[in-house]
Amino acid sequence: MERPPTPSVDDGRSIDATLRRTFLTMAVAVVLAASISCLVAAVNLLVFQARVDGTTAVIRSARQAHEAILDSETALRAYLATGDPSFLGPWSRAEATIDADLDDVAAHLGAIDAPASLLVGAIEHRVAYERWDESWADPARELFGADGALEGPELEARLADGRALFDRYRAAQATFLVEVQERRDGALAAQGMAIGVAGGVGVVVAAAMLVLARRQRRRLREAVQGPIEQLTSTMSKVAAGDPDARPLVSGPAEIREVARGLDTMIESLHVQRTALAEREAAMSVLARRLDQILRMSKEISGTGNPRYVAESATTAALALSDGDRARLWVMGGDGTTSLLHDTVLAHGEPVPVRILGAGEGLVGAATAEARIVHEELIGSHHVAWPLVVGARVVGALEVELVSPPDEPTVEALTTLAVHTAAALESARLYSENAELARVDPLTRLANRRSFAEDLEKEAERSARYDRPLSLVMIDLDHFKRLNDNYGHPFGDRVLQSVAQAVEATVRNVDTAYRLGGEELAVLARETDLAGAFHLAERLRAAIAEALSLDRGDPTTVTASFGVAELERDRPDTTHLVAAADAALYAAKRDGRNRVAAA
Incomplete structure (x- = not known):
């Protein structure tokens, strides 16, 4: 037109x-x-x-x-x-x-x-x-x-x-x-x-x-239509991405002023587009890193395995930093730091024992001071991030890179360290809770819950493979009198000593339990009634030596034992426990400090 x-x-x-x-x-x-x-x-x-x-x-x-x-x-x-x-x-x-x-x-x-x-x-x-x-x-x-x-x-x-x-x-x-x-x-x-x-x-x-x-309207249109069309044409080119489009307008002073403003705006847009492209590239990298962190967090959330947390965190650290090597260290109760995982190791390869003293080396400095520590070596850069939960350092994430990390990389690995610390702490608490749920806190023997679960499992295995399984029930003699005469703290020490004696006497395949009070039990795998009877006799002798007047103990302690074997044609755990209990009561009736078989 x-x-x-x-x-x-x-x-x-x-x-x-x-x-x-x-x-x-x-x-x-x-x-x-x-x-x-x-x-x-x-x-x-x-x-x-x-x-x-x-x-x-x-x-x-x-x-x-x-x-x-x-x-x-x-x-x-x-x-x-x-x-x-x-x-x-x-x-x-x-x-x-x-x-x-x-x-x-x-x-x-x-x-x-x-x-x-x-x-x-x-x-x-x-x-x-x-x-x-x-x-x-x-x-x-x-x-x-x-x-x-x-x-x-x-x-x-x-x-x-x-x-x-x-x-x-x-x-x-x-x-x-x-x-x-x-x-x-x-x-x-x-x-x-x-x-x-x-x-x-x-x-x-x-x-x-x-x-x-x-x-x-007609007069104004005649005065401004041509210049306005030039301006709109230029704006359309700018919108289409033409960086060289510039307004060339003659006409009233107001239109020329608009053209000058448009020219300034186009130049500013060009500068902003360049900066935006750079920011988009940086955001793309950041989004990729955040996605890796989120996927890693999803993988390790709720896990109770610290080694799996360490393996996932170090793998993510290499992906985020393009590093050559990553290691994860955990703090001990004495202030030392132990190696938990190293990415140079093959999957399933045992982690070598390596313990750093408090404040020792790059990792020791990061954990002692709770800050990021950067150390430049010949041809590489080592950076350690402390793993902090609340006000407590639980470990460190160490990454080895060819060149020093830029600020986005440091921020990404800092975020990764936060998630890793939380996951490690969660795994530690999970392990402690799992142990508390299965272990008696006084004697450190397995508790009644563990006894019930293990007994059902072993009874099923014994029936499937036609293998013997025996149960030894133990009850300390006159334990109430001992508590009344010497106090409950002494009674607790007696239980601990007896538990140590039992643990030292049973085989590796056997398991000792504290069922409650002064009542203990031993699950003897691959053992028939005769073998369980001899095991009970050894336990009786070991318990008798748990306290000694010669060592300054105020008294000695004895125990009564009831032994029963799981019947092959009747693999019923309730019947097995009842039979061992009946034998235990028979031993007490017969004078205590003896073994009775069902």
């Missing part, structure tokens, strides 16, 4: 001056239209609407008075016909409002400056009512005495007189209402005419404004 010329605004005016002139013209037209509308509204409100409201009030009051007069006339006729004084009640209530309504009619007529003809009609209306009231209504109330109601011709005559007077009142009332309604209709017509005139003037002003607006 051929581009139109780009003239300056006509008459030498700028776009701003042309717009000001257009606005001023429009404002004058709007003020003129508003003034005419306000004038018409004022006339309507002050003149015509007042007439409409006044005549409407006159009609309303006249009708209210007429309804009351009708009620009065009806009540009096009934009174004349029946002589019943109760009809005078409605008459008196109607009479109470008639004068007030007729006074309202006179007051409203005075307020609207009614013409003489309307005032004459109102007077005739009231005179007709008063003639009926004075000539017929008032005398009708006094006709009755002790003789009762009127009858016959006298009643008919009286009613006929009242009807004639009331008909003259009705005629005067109807004539008056017609005149008032005509007056109101005239006011409504004048009001409509004024509104029509105002509307016509508004249409004329609006048409003039439309013509003026179209003319000014």
Whole structure:
């Protein structure tokens, strides 16, 4: 499409001056239209609407008075016909409002400056009512005495007189209402005419404004369309990614100013796009690193295996840093640091024992000072991140790199260290809780829960492979008396000594348990009843030596034993425990410090 010329605004005016002139013209037209509308509204409100409201009030009051007069006339006729004084009640209530309504009619007529003809009609209306009231209504109330109601011709005559007077009142009332309604209709017509005139003037002003607006629009379009098209073309090229697009615009000063601003904006956008591309590349790397950290955290969350945590964390550290080697160290209770995993080791290869003293080397400094430590060696850089949980250092993550890590790498590995520390601590707590759930805290023997689980498992294995399994139940003799005589702390030491003696006597394949109080048990795998009996005898001798008067102990301790073997044709653990318990009680009955077999 051929581009139109780009003239300056006509008459030498700028776009701003042309717009000001257009606005001023429009404002004058709007003020003129508003003034005419306000004038018409004022006339309507002050003149015509007042007439409409006044005549409407006159009609309303006249009708209210007429309804009351009708009620009065009806009540009096009934009174004349029946002589019943109760009809005078409605008459008196109607009479109470008639004068007030007729006074309202006179007051409203005075307020609207009614013409003489309307005032004459109102007077005739009231005179007709008063003639009926004075000539017929008032005398009708006094006709009755002790003789009762009127009858016959006298009643008919009286009613006929009242009807004639009331008909003259009705005629005067109807004539008056017609005149008032005509007056109101005239006011409504004048009001409509004024509104029509105002509307016509508004249409004329609006048409003039439309013509003026179209003319000014055409002039402005001729002045700015060409330059604006150049600007929009340049902006489209910029939006499409053309870095060399620049606005070349001639025209009014305002357009040239916009072009200069657009040129500055394009240059700024070019700089920002370059910076944004660099940031996007950095964010892409960061997103990839965060994804690796999140995947690693998901893998190790909830695990109870510290070595699996170490292997996952060191693998993630190499991926995040492009390092050559990563190692994970854990803190001991004595302040030393032990190697838990090294990425140079093959999967499943045992980790060599390596322990660093407190503050020793790069890792020792990181754990002692709880800070990142960087050490540059020949051809490599070693960096250690402390693994901190709360205010406690639980280990260190060591990474070996060819070049020093940049800031995003340091931040990523710092985040990894936080997740790793939490996972290591969680694994440690899991291991401790698992041990507490299966080990008696006083004797360090397996507890009753472990006994129940192991017994079911070994009974099933014994039945499947047809192998012997025996149970030795142990109960310390007179343990309550010992507690009463020497105190519970001494009783606890006795239990610990007995547990050590039992642990030292049983085989590696056997397991000793503390079932509660002074009651112990030994699960003898691959052992028949005879073998279990001999094992119990060795245990009895070992327990007897757990305390010695020669070593300064205040007393000695003995135990009774019950031995039972799992029946091959009846691999029932409940029966096995019951049989060993029965043998134990038999040993106690027979004098204690002895072994009894089921």
